[in-house]
Amino acid sequence: MNRLQQLFQHKKKDILSIYYTAGYPALDSTLKIAQALQEAGADFLEIGFPYSDPVADGPVIQASSKQALDQGMTLHLLFEQLKDLRKTVTIPILLMGYVNPVLQFGVANFCKACAEVGVDGCIIPDLPMYEYEELYKDEFEKNGLSNIFLVTPQTSEERIRKIDGLSNAFIYLLSSSATTGKNLDVSTSATTYFSRIKAMELKNPLMIGFGISDRKTFDSANEYASGAIIGSAFVKCLAKGDVQMQVKDFMKEFRP
Amino acid sequence: MMNYFVDERGYYGDFGGAYIPEMLYPNVEELRQEYLKILNEESFQQEFRALLKDYVGRPSPLYLANRLSQKYGANIFLKREDLNHTGAHKINNTIGQILLAERLGKKRIIAETGAGQHGVATATVCALRGLECVVYMGEVDIQRQAPNVARMKMLGAKVVPATSGSKTLKDATNEAMRDWINNPVDTHYIIGSVVGPHPYPDMVATFQSVISEETKKQLLEQTGSDLPAYVLACVGGGSNAMGMFYHFINDESVKLIAVEAAGKGVDSGFSAATTYLGKEGVLHGSRSILMQTLDGQVVEPHSVSAGLDYPGIGPQHAHLFKTGRGQYVSITDDESLQAGLLLTQLEGIIPAIESAHALAYLEKMQFKGGENVVVCLSGRGDKDMETYMKYFNL
Numbered sequence: 001m002n003r004l005q006q007l008f009q010h011k012k013k014d015i016l017s018i019y020y021t022a023g024y025p026a027l028d029s030t031l032k033i034a035q036a037l038q039e040a041g042a043d044f045l046e047i048g049f050p051y052s053d054p055v056a057d058g059p060v061i062q063a064s065s066k067q068a069l070d071q072g073m074t075l076h077l078l079f080e081q082l083k084d085l086r087k088t089v090t091i092p093i094l095l096m097g098y099v100n101p102v103l104q105f106g107v108a109n110f111c112k113a114c115a116e117v118g119v120d121g122c123i124i125p126d127l128p129m130y131e132y133e134e135l136y137k138d139e140f141e142k143n144g145l146s147n148i149f150l151v152t153p154q155t156s157e158e159r160i161r162k163i164d165g166l167s168n169a170f171i172y173l174l175s176s177s178a179t180t181g182k183n184l185d186v187s188t189s190a191t192t193y194f195s196r197i198k199a200m201e202l203k204n205p206l207m208i209g210f211g212i213s214d215r216k217t218f219d220s221a222n223e224y225a226s227g228a229i230i231g232s233a234f235v236k237c238l239a240k241g242d243v244q245m246q247v248k249d250f251m252k253e254f255r256p
Numbered sequence: 257m258m259n260y261f262v263d264e265r266g267y268y269g270d271f272g273g274a275y276i277p278e279m280l281y282p283n284v285e286e287l288r289q290e291y292l293k294i295l296n297e298e299s300f301q302q303e304f305r306a307l308l309k310d311y312v313g314r315p316s317p318l319y320l321a322n323r324l325s326q327k328y329g330a331n332i333f334l335k336r337e338d339l340n341h342t343g344a345h346k347i348n349n350t351i352g353q354i355l356l357a358e359r360l361g362k363k364r365i366i367a368e369t370g371a372g373q374h375g376v377a378t379a380t381v382c383a384l385r386g387l388e389c390v391v392y393m394g395e396v397d398i399q400r401q402a403p404n405v406a407r408m409k410m411l412g413a414k415v416v417p418a419t420s421g422s423k424t425l426k427d428a429t430n431e432a433m434r435d436w437i438n439n440p441v442d443t444h445y446i447i448g449s450v451v452g453p454h455p456y457p458d459m460v461a462t463f464q465s466v467i468s469e470e471t472k473k474q475l476l477e478q479t480g481s482d483l484p485a486y487v488l489a490c491v492g493g494g495s496n497a498m499g500m501f502y503h504f505i506n507d508e509s510v511k512l513i514a515v516e517a518a519g520k521g522v523d524s525g526f527s528a529a530t531t532y533l534g535k536e537g538v539l540h541g542s543r544s545i546l547m548q549t550l551d552g553q554v555v556e557p558h559s560v561s562a563g564l565d566y567p568g569i570g571p572q573h574a575h576l577f578k579t580g581r582g583q584y585v586s587i588t589d590d591e592s593l594q595a596g597l598l599l600t601q602l603e604g605i606i607p608a609i610e611s612a613h614a615l616a617y618l619e620k621m622q623f624k625g626g627e628n629v630v631v632c633l634s635g636r637g638d639k640d641m642e643t644y645m646k647y648f649n650l
Contacts, residue, residue: 051552051553052421052553052554053421053426053427053430053539053540053554054430055277055430055433055434055437055540056277056279056434056437057434058434062420066420066421069553074550074551075551075552076551098538099275099538100537100538100539100548100552100554101551101552101553102552103536103537103538103552104535104537104548104550104551104552105551105552125277125278126275126276126277126538126541127275128273128274128275128276131273149278150277150278150279151278152278152279152281152282152440154279154281154282154440154441155278155281155282156282159281174278174279177279177437177438177440178279178437178438179279179434179437179438182438
């Protein structure tokens with residue numbers, strides 16, 4: 001059982017996950033941010049490896065990805081930066097990014113490198129489910145990696161069941177069909193959708209992401225899921241200056 | 257025999273598929289389930305054929321270019337897609353897709369455009385059918401293709417500049433995909449080339465295949481044989497080339513030549529010669545060949561021609577390239593502009609700079625004499641006058 005699976009076993013509510021882009025705001029911020037977020041009470045982290053053409057991302061994460069790439073971020077460098085991750089960081093870590101850099105790195109090499117540095121799983125939104133299932137699932141499992149799938153309000157029940165069967169940590173529930181960085185509109189349609197998924201009684205816990213930016217949206221996500229994931233709102237605040245200070249400041253609202 | 261067409265899983269050999277985030281899955285899945293059914297409906301075919309004939313002006317002529325033929329010592333036929341309504345082959349696809357979108361009950365149309373030809377073709381069919389239209393276009397392309405921007409606006413489309421990355425076609429495509437993610441229910445995305453997740457490459461190729469369907473008939477009438485020795489077309493994403501190749505692909509005696517944009521030279525760092533510079537990977541939802549770094553980051557391409565300024569090619573092209581069925585070559589900015597001038601002076605036809613890339617390759621071919629050669633003249637050059645004027649000091 002990896003760290004992520006352990007977390008969901010003992011914690012059922014109020015789980016807070018933070019996404020940030022590796023190599024942003026400075027090339028060597030990656031590990032420092034992980035340490036600071038752990039200290040400030042984040043339950044697990046999603047470290048984004050940047051891609052030149054992030055179609056699922058809004059302006060904030062696009063800009064952080066571009067800056068990271070301009071500064072020289074690569075997947076090879078990320079694994080180098082995470083070499084000593086487990087000396088200081090004990091909370092679960094996911095890597096999140098697009099499929100092409102993983103294909104160029106080589107899927108088997110990628111899984112092996114993840115296991116070596118102590119990464120617990122991945123979110124690769126444009127990796128098709130059939131390809132994961134047929135080609136990569138064994139490789140992921142052999143290296144103790146959980147593959148996380150996304151679900152949107154438009155995902156069919158049949159497909160959600162299939163995703164539930166393939167998942168072994170949690171299911172990433174998108175608050176709406178949107179690129180990252182939009183505000184969560186806790187409208188009737190969103191709550192109807194959250195309730196519908198909750199009523200399906202899936203075997204995997206749910207985490208709500210996309211549009212979670214403050215205590216209010218975090219709390220409303222918690223009503224329907226084990227917790228929530230914050231991305232753009234955190235990445236935006238990193239632009240403001242000293243990383244340690246920004247992390248502390250940002251996390252106060254969620255972990256007073 | 258090798259299968260050069262799409263299989264039931266949406267692949268062409270090693271290429272194709274649908275590499276899309278979950279947010280796009282329902283849209284793409286709906287299309288995948290419906291497109292063949294709709295395309296095969298008799299009412300769809302009737303409406304499509306009628307609009308191609310009466311609105312687009314098809315069949316487009318197959319013209320034996322006499323003076324060009326004399327110069328090269330072969331019978332050079334030009335497939336005159338430049339004479340279509342809106343001035344390029346792009347409208348064959350947008351007519352097909354707008355009829356499809358209507359049958360899917362969509363109310364809003366989005367598109368990406370490079371040279372602006374696909375944007376104009378999309379804005380045109382939206383005006384024709386009374387649908388809302390939003391076109392994403394790279395900021396750089398908006399600058400160099402001003403007349404097409406004005407045409408789109410006059411046709412009632414909203415033109416949104418793509419300001420990320422290289423600010424060209426690839427980035428406009430990203431923006432259109434983001435729009436579709438954010439508007440999943442009422443919007444249809446009319447992709448302009450044989451790229452994107454399955455079923456787009458197959459769907460767009462099917463709509464463009466009218467080019468080679470007509471060419472075969474016309475060749476038979478004019479030469480007594482429906483099979484030429486060579487077929488040439490330029491390739492950015494590759495829609496005119498796929499339309500031009502489509503009905504010749506299984507005729508192995510016909511050599512298929514796809515001409516990519518070498519830009520300032522294939523090794524200059526300013527090029528869009530994808531098969532020469534690229535490697536296998538995923539871009540815009542399909543496995544294909546693309547220009548990328550070792551880390552898998554997409555490299556920004558360069559071509560004088562906005563329509564060829566794209567770092568990938570469609571998956572079917574990647575398959576034709578890898579299997580050797582197609583020959584993929586490249587032509588520089590300079591060579592293409594010279595070829596554009598040559599056609600203008602020998603035949604009185606000003607070609608789009610995209611199409612001029614295909615023409616320029618004639619210069620590099622060895623003919624025994626008397627072979628029949630078809631070149632797809634995919635678009636007219638009006639939109640490129642500013643580039644021609646600057647280059648030739650006109």
